[in-house]
Structures are given as structure tokens and as C-alpha cells.
Amino acid sequence: MARIPNLGGARAFVLHRPHPTVQAITRQLSAIGLEAIGFWPELPAEALAADFVFFDVDLGFDEQFPWKPGEAPMPLIALIGSEAPGRVEWALSHKADAQLLKPVGNAGVYSALLIARQSFEARKLLAGEIASLRQRVAERQTIVRAVEALSKGAEDGRAYAQLRSLAMSWQISVEEAARRIVAMTQGEGDDDQSDRA
Amino acid sequence: MKRHIEIGILYSRSGNYRLVSESCRAGAMNAIADVNADPAVPFEFVPVERDPQGNIDRYASGCADILANSGARHIIGCVTSWSRKEVIPILERAGGTLWYACPYEGFEANEHVVYTHACPNQHLVPLLAYVVPRFGADGFLLGSNYIWGWETNRVARDLIADAGGKVLGERYLPLGEVDVARLIAEVQATKPDFILNNLIGPSSYAFIAAYAELGRRDPHFRPERCPILSCNLTECELPALNGAGDGHLSVGPYFHDISGADRGAASVSSVMPASSFEAAAYASVRTLAEILTRNPGAQWMDLPKVFAGTSFRTPLGDIAIDPQTQHATLPVQIGRIDGTSFKTVTLTKGVAPDPYLSRYDRTETFGRPRLRVVS
Numbered sequence: 001m002a003r004i005p006n007l008g009g010a011r012a013f014v015l016h017r018p019h020p021t022v023q024a025i026t027r028q029l030s031a032i033g034l035e036a037i038g039f040w041p042e043l044p045a046e047a048l049a050a051d052f053v054f055f056d057v058d059l060g061f062d063e064q065f066p067w068k069p070g071e072a073p074m075p076l077i078a079l080i081g082s083e084a085p086g087r088v089e090w091a092l093s094h095k096a097d098a099q100l101l102k103p104v105g106n107a108g109v110y111s112a113l114l115i116a117r118q119s120f121e122a123r124k125l126l127a128g129e130i131a132s133l134r135q136r137v138a139e140r141q142t143i144v145r146a147v148e149a150l151s152k153g154a155e156d157g158r159a160y161a162q163l164r165s166l167a168m169s170w171q172i173s174v175e176e177a178a179r180r181i182v183a184m185t186q187g188e189g190d191d192d193q194s195d196r197a
Numbered sequence: 198m199k200r201h202i203e204i205g206i207l208y209s210r211s212g213n214y215r216l217v218s219e220s221c222r223a224g225a226m227n228a229i230a231d232v233n234a235d236p237a238v239p240f241e242f243v244p245v246e247r248d249p250q251g252n253i254d255r256y257a258s259g260c261a262d263i264l265a266n267s268g269a270r271h272i273i274g275c276v277t278s279w280s281r282k283e284v285i286p287i288l289e290r291a292g293g294t295l296w297y298a299c300p301y302e303g304f305e306a307n308e309h310v311v312y313t314h315a316c317p318n319q320h321l322v323p324l325l326a327y328v329v330p331r332f333g334a335d336g337f338l339l340g341s342n343y344i345w346g347w348e349t350n351r352v353a354r355d356l357i358a359d360a361g362g363k364v365l366g367e368r369y370l371p372l373g374e375v376d377v378a379r380l381i382a383e384v385q386a387t388k389p390d391f392i393l394n395n396l397i398g399p400s401s402y403a404f405i406a407a408y409a410e411l412g413r414r415d416p417h418f419r420p421e422r423c424p425i426l427s428c429n430l431t432e433c434e435l436p437a438l439n440g441a442g443d444g445h446l447s448v449g450p451y452f453h454d455i456s457g458a459d460r461g462a463a464s465v466s467s468v469m470p471a472s473s474f475e476a477a478a479y480a481s482v483r484t485l486a487e488i489l490t491r492n493p494g495a496q497w498m499d500l501p502k503v504f505a506g507t508s509f510r511t512p513l514g515d516i517a518i519d520p521q522t523q524h525a526t527l528p529v530q531i532g533r534i535d536g537t538s539f540k541t542v543t544l545t546k547g548v549a550p551d552p553y554l555s556r557y558d559r560t561e562t563f564g565r566p567r568l569r570v571v572s
Contacts, residue, residue, distance in 0.1 A: 003355055004352060007555050008553075008555030028306070031521050032555060
């Protein structure tokens with residue numbers, strides 16, 4: 001979906017030793033309307049709130065970041081000078097979303113920002129989906145128990161259909177409905193007691 | 198005797214966009230004459246001219262030729278964005294500066310280019326902000342098939358969506374194509390509230406002529422109900438329209454106001470510029486002359502410092518150039534075509550450039566979204 005990319009006022013940290021590369025990136029960032037903040041050799045804690053982080057691949061190391069490799073909470077752009085395979089591999093371990101080759105000239109930052117943001121968001125979305133699928137897979141046991149509870153000796157196929165229609169009428173997932181049913185069957189005794197009180 | 202300083206001129210004197218190109222060239226040449234006659238300027242400009250003849254492949258070579266075979270470090274030139282993008286690598290390699298005096302689609306801020314005409318927050322955004330409340334938000338988008346049309350229409354799609362409207366069609370013609378029957382049929386079938394015209398040269402003239410014909414058959418397509426909007430149509434092309442453009446709208450930093458309301462322009466230039474292209478090219482040369490008077494030998498790397506905190510007297514008014522993006526702060530005028538001139542309908546002075554639309558605000562542009570009545 002095409003949108004006017006609203007980058008105005010965004011903050012970008014540039015993790016690179018003082019160098020014309022930083023000036024070239026800073027110039028492009030401020031022309032686009034971002035605030036650029038240079039740091040070396042370590043990112044401060046406030047970098048956690050940055051909208052983008054550019055990081056040097058040539059001299060970079062894991063301890064520079066206030067997060068574990070691959071877990072940056074914002075889009076990362078790798079600044080690659082030497083294309084030594086070990087360095088590229090290290091940049092990949094940090095899951096860089098886009099890259100810029102050094103020396104950085106008059107252009108490149110804008111497309112890097114847009115590409116990094118889109119691939120970061122796609123990656124985040126995918127990770128969210130995978131987590132929810134994993135969770136659903138982990139609920140297989142619960143579904144089996146809920147079907148057992150509903151069937152009470154009758155046919156499993158019909159019990160499963162009943163579970164699905166319950167999930168539909170409660171407007172929740174089958175897994176969630178199964179969890180409720182299991183909880184309800186477990187809690188039946190307690191409910192009876194409270195009714196009596 | 199005054200010292201001589203060479204200055205590059207890179208405008209096509211033939212081809213599809215000849216009228217625009219000649220208008221820019223006239224502005225640059227008038228400014229050179231005025232600079233040379235001005236006793237306050239300690240040098241004379243000597244133009245070094247190359248004519249790419251409207252051939253895209255001859256811009257880079259023309260630019261390289263000027264930079265290699267003359268002392269010129271500053272070039273006034275290029276009309277299409279395509280040609281500007283062609284010369285940028287040459288400027289970067291040779292350390293030259295292009296003074297670009299045409300409206301363009303934005304999303305660029307090269308250190309080797311000074312942008313003296315409008316970018317989208319100075320043309321398309323204010324134009325649609327004016328049109329939507331008066332005519333409606335549903336648009337039909339047209340363009341010549343290259344970067345200006347593509348990118349301007351892309352921004353227009355977003356703006357129309359933000360205004361709560363629909364894009365009823367988006368069509369492109371090859372440069373120079375004049376068969377517009379199909380476009381007219383589609384416009385007629387979809388009945389938009391306005392047409393955004395990013396066609397250039399003969400394609401644009403053919404469309405405007407055919408649309409006037411359509412308006413005679415169906416009142417919906419008259420300018421007072423469904424206007425054609427342009428971000429780059431100026432006086433220099435009005436004679437090519439033969440009156441078919443009357444009532445339609447264009448936006449720019451300047452109109453040649455025959456009523457004399459804009460005497461400021463006349464007091465700066467010996468010849469009052471006939472269009473905003475002419476005015477912007479004139480402004481480019483005069484600004485450069487002012488810079489070289491104060492900092493002889495100033496080159497691309499010196500410009501941001503020179504631009505900071507300074508303004509320049511030009512036919513566009515006193516203009517500042519943003520040191521970060523090298524785009525000019527400009528007046529924004531919307532004009533209605535009336536024969537061979539424009540009648541100004543709105544004027545906003547001193548609009549700062551925002552080439553990446555980083556400060557674009559939907560609510561500021563189109564107001565609060567209208568609430569639909571739910572009953």
C-alpha cells in the first residue's frame with residue numbers, strides 16, 4: 001500500500017567512528033527530515049527508543065548494542081565497507097534489514113530507510129504469526145481434553161464439531177474455547193460450592 | 198574591465214518540451230544580460246551553452262563537456278527529472294552544481310543541485326487542498342510515462358485517499374503521444390471531480406483541446422464543475438492551447454500578472470519574466486551572481502554555508518534557500534487560465550520546502566475527516 005512515508009521527526013542513531021561516512025549519512029538524514037545522532041563505540045540505552053539504527057560492519061562487535069544479536073527493536077541498516085565474508089556474516093547475525101555500501105555518497109539513505117522499515121515490519125509481523133501458530137500447536141493437548149470432556153463417551157467427531165461451534169459463538173479461537181471448556185470442567189466442583197453459599 | 202566567469206547553460210532548443218525549455222533559457226539569458234550590465238557586480242558571466250535537442254542521451258555528455266572544456270562550475274539547465282537524474286553522476290564526479298529551475302516530484306536533495314522551483318509541498322499539496330473542498334475529492338490521474346507523472350500521481354493517490362476521495366482512473370501516455378481518444382472516453386465514463394494532468398508537451402495540449410470539446414457536449418466536464426489541474430503549466434505553454442485551457446487551474450511560485458499587482462518582479466529584472474520557469478531560471482542566475490560577488494570561486498561544497506541565514510532578491514520575491522535540502526522557500530500561487538495569462542485565485546508567501554513531505558499533515562491539509570451520518 002503506497003503511503004506518503006512520514007519520516008519527519010524520526011530519530012536515527014549512527015553507530016560509526018567519527019568519519020566522513022557519518023557526515024554523509026547525517027546530511028542525507030537531515031535533508032529527509034530525521035534527527036541523526038552519532039555514537040561510537042557503544043550505543044547508549046536511549047538508542048532503544050530510536051526509530052532506526054545505522055551500524056558499522058567493518059569494526060562492529062556484539063557488545064556495542066543494548067540488545068542481543070538479532071533482537072533489535074527497530075530497523076537496522078548495515079554500513080558495509082569491506083565485503084569480507086566474516087563481516088557480512090556478522091551483519092547478518094544482527095538481522096540487518098538493509099545495507100549501505102561505504103563510501104556513502106549523495107544518495108542511498110532514503111531507499112535504505114524505506115527498505116529497512118518495510119522488511120523490519122514484515123519480519124515482526126511474521127514473527128508474531130509464527131508465535132501465535134506455535135502457541136496453537138502447543139494447545140493440541142488442550143483440544144484433546146476438551147473434546148473428551150464434551151463427548152462424554154459419545155462420538156469424538158460430533159464433540160469436535162460442538163467445540164468449533166462454541167468457539168464460533170463465543171467469537172474466539174478453537175484453542176481458546178478448548179481452554180475454557182477444560183477450565184470449566186475442572187472448576188465445576190468449585191462453582192457448585194459457591195452456588196450453595 | 199570586468200573579470201569573466203563562465204556559466205553553463207544546458208537547455209534543449211527543440212523537442213517535446215521546447216516551449217518550457219526556451220522559457221527557462223530566456224530567463225537565464227535575461228539574467229546574464231542584467232548581471233553583466235549591473236555596475237555592482239564585479240564580473241561578467243560568459244555563457245557556455247550546450248543544446249541536448251530534447252534527446253535524453255545528450256544531457257550527460259553536454260554536462261560533461263561543459264565541465265571538462267570550460268571553467269564553468271555552475272550549470273543552469275535541465276527541464277525533465279529524467280535529464281536531471283542523468284547529469285547528477287557527472288556533477289558528482291566533476292564537482293559541478295546544477296541550478297534546476299523547474300517544478301519536480303520531490304524526494305531528492307542532492308548536494309550538487311540547487312532547486313529553485315517548486316517541490317510537491319509547494320505545488321501538488323496546496324493545489325489539492327484548494328480543489329478538494331470546492332470541487333470534490335474524486336480524481337482522475339494522467340501522466341506522461343516517466344518519473345514526473347509516476348511520482349506526482351503516486352503522491353496524489355495518497356492525498357486523495359487522505360481527503361476521503363477515490364482515484365477513478367490513472368493513465369499514462371508515451372512522451373509525445375497525441376492520441377487521447379481513449380483517455381477522454383475513460384474520463385467521460387468515470388465522471389471525476391477533477392483531473393490531475395501530468396502529461397507534458399503535445400500530449401498535454403491534445404488532451405486539453407479534446408477535453409474542451411467534451412465539455413461542449415457534456416456540462417459536467419466544464420472547468421467550473423470538473424477542472425483540469427496542473428503543477429507545471431505556465432504562460433509559456435498557453436499559446437499552444439488556443440484558449441482550450443480557459444478556466445482550468447495551475448499552481449506555481451509566480452504568474453506573469455499583467456494587472457501589475459506584482460511590481461516586485463519588475464523592479465528586480467529588466468524584463469518582467471513571462472512565466473515561473475523564466476522567473477526561476479532568472480532567479481538562479483541572479484542568486485549565483487550574488488554568491489560569487491561575495492565569495493568569488495564558491496563551489497558546491499561552499500553553498501550550504503552561503504545559503505544559511507541569507508535571502509536573495511529575485512522576481513519570485515526575496516527567497517531563502519534551505520541549506521539542508523538546497524530547495525528554495527517560495528510563494529505558492531494558484532491561478533486560473535484566462536487566455537494567454539493566469540488570474541491568481543490564491544497566494545501564500547514564504548512556503549518552506551519539504552521535498553520528502555516529512556512534515557506533511559493530513560489534518561492540516563484537508564481538515565478533520567468528515568464524520569458520516571449513521572442513522
